[in-house]
Amino acid sequence: MSGPFDSLRDQLLGAADALAGGPAALPEILAGMVDDVDHALREPLEIFPVCHHSPASALAMARRLREKQPKVIYLELCEDLAPLLTELRNCRLPVALQAFASELDGFPKESAPLSVIAPITEASAEYQAVAYALETPGVELVLVDRSTDHVFQWQPGASSQKDGDDLHGDAVGVEIGDLRPRFAELEEHLLHHGRVRHWSEWWDQYVEQPLAGADHETYRQVMVLVGSLFRRLAPHDTRRYATDEDRERYMWTRIREHLAATGADRADCLYICGAFHAASRVAEAGSEPGTPDFEITGRTATTWLYGLIPSSHSAIEAQFGLAPGSVSIAAATWQKSLLRTGVKPFSLPAKKSTANKSTANRSTRKKVAAPVTAGGPVTDQLSGYLAGPPTLDGLDEEELRGWCVDIVRLARRNGYLASTADAIAVFETSVLLAGMRGRRRPTPYDFQDAAITCIEKETVPGRRDVRRLCEILLGGDRIGQVGYDSLPPLARDVYDRLAPLGLNLGQRTIQRALLDLAARPELAACSRLLWMLRYLLPDQAVRPIMGSRRLGEKHIQESWDLDIGRHQRTIIELGYEGVTVEQVLEQRLRRAAWDPKATTATALKAVEDSLLFLTSPRLTDELGVRAVELLAAERTVDEAPAVLRRIRRLMAHYRATEPTLPGWCERFVTEGYAHYCTLLPTAFVDEDTGVRQVGAMLGFLFSMESLALSLGCDRTQLEIAVRQSHPETPAKTALLWAARHQLGDLPLPDLRVRVDDLLANPLVVPAFPQYVSGFVQALEPVPRLAPFVVETLSKAFGRLPDPVLLPWLPTLITTLKSQAAELVPVLTKEAGRTFPGSLSAIDEWTPPWLSRPAATRSPVEVPSGGPAFTLLAAHPVTSDAVAALLGCEGEWSEPPEPNPNDAVRALLSTHPEPGEAVLTLLTA
Structure with missing residues (x-):
């Protein structure tokens, strides 16, 4: 039986035979492409192939929907995203449908969080189908693609996510209608012979523009043909190809299930999918009742959360590897095509009453022609389409002239020395480039190249380069916005609680918020919420200009820079973790404290954050108990400085605000005293333990000693630990001497003698700076040694030879800056008391350690015999x-009678x- 494409098949096979020496598989590929087109068009259920974010696909979709008026639309999109589609009414496109999971059950825990996004733009066929289905009574929209849970089930690893930009993050993009060839050699060949740089530009010139005005049958056949070409050239032994075939089996199984369950007539249905999938030849493809079904596995126990997040043209380009500016150019092409063709697109109005809605629907139906219930015989449209060159529009001088004038205006605003001559040069260069590339009409890409060549001139004096200015001119990086009604409860709560600030939080510019807490005490709640958002969101979303949040501080004025409008996505994703910001913060603090890699310092930080941002004594006590548990379980002292700094700050806060210390704080002191006493001898000799860590341990033991002894600790344990310590490095030896001095075992005169002996020993002089570094670190546990440390530093500066002193000074400065910055004010203050305050006094000044004050009066005479x-x-x-x-x-005299x-x-x-x-x- 002859078919409509027999003639085309014979022509292609003849061309393959004429290519002597060509690939042996060429006849099979060419004939198979024709067979795929014939097979797709013979399917009783109409298949509509699309390319995502393609204005030509959107135009063809709008035309076909008004002609056919289908009652059931099967759409290639994750089936569990269906409830989100109605929320598109409250959004400004582009936005993305998102499924999010942070608590995983059935996937590797380390891959959390998992996220899937499906961006929607106005210039997409999918949006036209969704708008038509939601705005037309009696139309059912059925999503038939795999669920988001299956997206990760079918991946080699759930953690292998594609990196995105700021708006999409690490979400896996659902590519609807992906037509990018996966054969690198083919893509390189097409780009080379098409005289273009990127696949997006090739597609616009050779597919997008010729199909913009094509009829329905021509559009379908060409798209299926292109999809078949890329399908047959794709490597069949890859995991991605197998996944694509499983997706096709999944979608056709869902379609047959729906047809069987509803009894819908296939003539009233439309199946929208990517052109790659439209050419599918898997056994499970087809709507016939006897077609075998695909066994669909169950979902995991992972709980998925769904919502809408803002998207942007640049985010979509980065997510799917499109050329920069291609989505913006597609949006501009879509608007221009609507004006040229007169096609009326479908859209979702934000608000509409019931009466107006019914009236609008009746009005629409009156204007639409009678629906096409059955398709006519398939005719060959490909032969004529492929026989000649594509029909492209001629040069539109008015449009190109407007572009040139506008780009010069934008360039001047951004610091370029552009003039009318540059506009003329851009015009002529655009026409020249188009001619060199075989085009009658300059494309936006030709115009962009011409503008860069004529205006940028190798330097970028302005804030933006010319390429970016062209993208702004041709449509800009449009950023979508999710409406208030479609936000999760947490995001709406944030907007409501920040309303007293009187700012437009949806605005996409940085806004300054001034909070006078003394004059307007009601703004204290806004301040508290802003500090919590500062803790949870990226730094640029909420940034304090004046004011801080620390224990013991209270400000009467604050100033903030708010950029919530451009960080709406992060606030929305907070809504996936809880109902309120406080709940999310509490969960984050618990997660940080009970993380398998959590340390004592981490738990103490959580305690401090709980005191700063939440008024929950129960949570604070739980975090404090967790800190005690982590301290008792630690076997290293790497974070001893952070532990000491945080517990001191917490104890000072409790002593200033509470009548008694909480129970966990007392337990922390007793556990820490015993813990550090036990580890002290080992830390002194361990090479991996630094001087800073040992000094922090001694600082904890000495500063907490009085409290620990009052709680039942034994001071003998500390004395034994110090006696058992035998350090081998000079710095730790100096620390040990300071500890013995604090315990009363080494008086200051003896300590001074030891230092003098070190300076007098030529063999020890090269290592003397290390002793000095140890004494400097000793200011943490023994702050009363400050005069002695100043004395030791002065002796080192005065007696050490330059080859020893000069290399050591930079090390001392960097060490103090990075590890002991809080000790510098102590040394500076003590040096100010020790040294003279003027240059004239230096000549007559004698260091106090070189002289002893003479007796100014006689010894006190005590009444004898009293x-x-x-x-x-x-x-x-x-x-x-x-x-x-x-x-x-003086000497003691015998008491007189x-x-x-x-x-x-x-x-x-x-x-x-x-x-x-x-x-x-x-x-x-």
């Missing part, structure tokens, strides 16, 4: 120590109360 003399003579150690510090020298006539003794005998009071004070 109770005070008796007490001091019985315990001379204290008096000797005080005399040594004051520089007084008591003299009953001594006036002092008589006075004391007469008035004994003062003497007894002094005795009581001294003996207390």
Whole structure:
């Protein structure tokens, strides 16, 4: 039986025979393409092949919908996204349908979160079908593609996601109607012979423009032919090809299930899919009742959340590998095609009453011709289409002239020295480039190349390059917006709670919010919400200009830069985690504290964040208990500085605001005291433990010692730990000396003698800077050593030779800056007290450690024979120590015989109360 495409098949086979020496598979490929077209057109259920974001597909779709008026539309889109389609009324396109899952059950935990997006633009056939179905009574829209759960089930790994841009993030893009060839050699061949740089430009010139005005049958046959070509050239042994075939089996199975369940007439149905899938020859393809079904596996137990997020032209281009500016050019082409062809597109009005809706529908139906219920015989439209060159529009001088004038105007606004001469040059160059590339009419890509050549001139003095200016001129990077009614509850709650600021949060510019909390106390709730959003959102979405959020601080004025309009997606995705911002923050804090890789410092940070942003004592106590558990389980002291810094800050906060410390805080001190005492000897000798960490351990032990002892800890444990420590490095040795000094085991004169001995030993001098670094770190546990550290630094600067001193100074500065910045003010303050304040005083200044103050008065004479003399003579150690510090020298004399006539003794005998009071004070 002869078919409508027999003549075309014979012509192609003859051409293949004429290509002597060509690929052996060429006749099979050419004949197979014709067979695929014939097979697709013979299917009783009309297949409508499309290319995503293609104005030609959208125009053909709008025409066919008004002609056929189908009652059932099967659309290639994830079936579980169907409830989101009605929310498109409240959005400004482009937007993306999204499925999101953060808590996985059935997928690897490390791949979380999982996200799938399907962007929708006005210049897409899918949007025309959705708008028609939702706005026409009695039309059913059925999504037949695999669910989002199956998208990741069929991937080699659930974590293998495609990187996107800021709007789409790491979401997996659902490519509807993807016609990009997957054979690299074919794409390179097409680009080379088509004299274009990118696949998007080739498609626009050789498919998009010729099909813009084609009739329905020609459009279908050409699209199926192109899809068959790429399908037959794609490697059949790849996982992606197998997945595509499974998708086709899935979709046809769903279509047959719906036809059987509803009894719909296939003549009233329309199946919209990508041209690649329209040429499918799998056994399960077809709407006949006897066709075998595909076994569809069940979904995992993962809970998916659904919503709409803003999208943009640049986001779509980055997600699917399109040329920069191609989606913007497609949008401009769509608008121009509507004006040229007079086609009335379908759209979703934002608001419409019931009466108006019915009236509009009746009006629409009156204007539409009678529906086409059955297709006529298939005729060959491909032969005529392929026989000659595509019919392209001629040069539109008015349009090109307008582009040239506008690009020069934009260039001047952005700092370029462009003039009328540049506009003329861009015009002529565009025509020249189009002629060199075999085009009668310059395309937007030709115009873009001409503008870059004539205006940019190798430098970019402005904020934007000329390529970006051309994209703005031809449509711009349009960014969609999700309407308030389609936002999740959390996002709507954020907008409502920030309403007192009086700002338009949907505006896509940075807005300054000024909060005078003293004059308007009701704005305190807005301030609190902004700080929580600052914690949860990217830095640029909510940025404080004036004000901070720390324990113990309270500001009366704040200033914020808000860019919520351009970060609407991140707020929407917060809605997938909870109903309110507070709930999401609480979940994040719990997740951080109970993460398998969480440390004590992480849990303490969660405690501090809970105090700052949430008023939940129960949560704070739980996080504090978790910090105690992590501290007891740690076997390293790598984060000891962070632990010390955070627990000090928390204890200072509780002491200032609460009558007593919470129970977890006391447990933390006792556990930490025992924990660090146990690890101290090992940390002193461990090469992987730095001086900063050991100093932080000692700082915890000494600063928390009084509280720990009052809670039942034993000081002997610390003394034993210090005695068992035997460091081998100079810096840790200095730390150990400081610890012994703090415990009273090494007096300051002995410590000074040891330092002098080190400087006097030529063998130790090269290592002396390391001792000094250890003493500097010792200011953390023993801050009263500040005068001694200044003294030691001065001796090092004065006595060390330049080959030792100069290389050490940069290391000392960088170490202090990166690890001990809080110790620099202590050293600076002590140096200010020690050194003279003027240059003139330096010459007469003597370091205090080189001189001892002379005695300015005689030793105090104590009445001989009195109770005070008796007490001091019985315990001379204290008096000797005080005399040594004051520089007084003297010897103890034997008390003289008591003299009953001594006036002092008589006075004391007469008035004994003062003497007894002094005795009581001294003996207390």
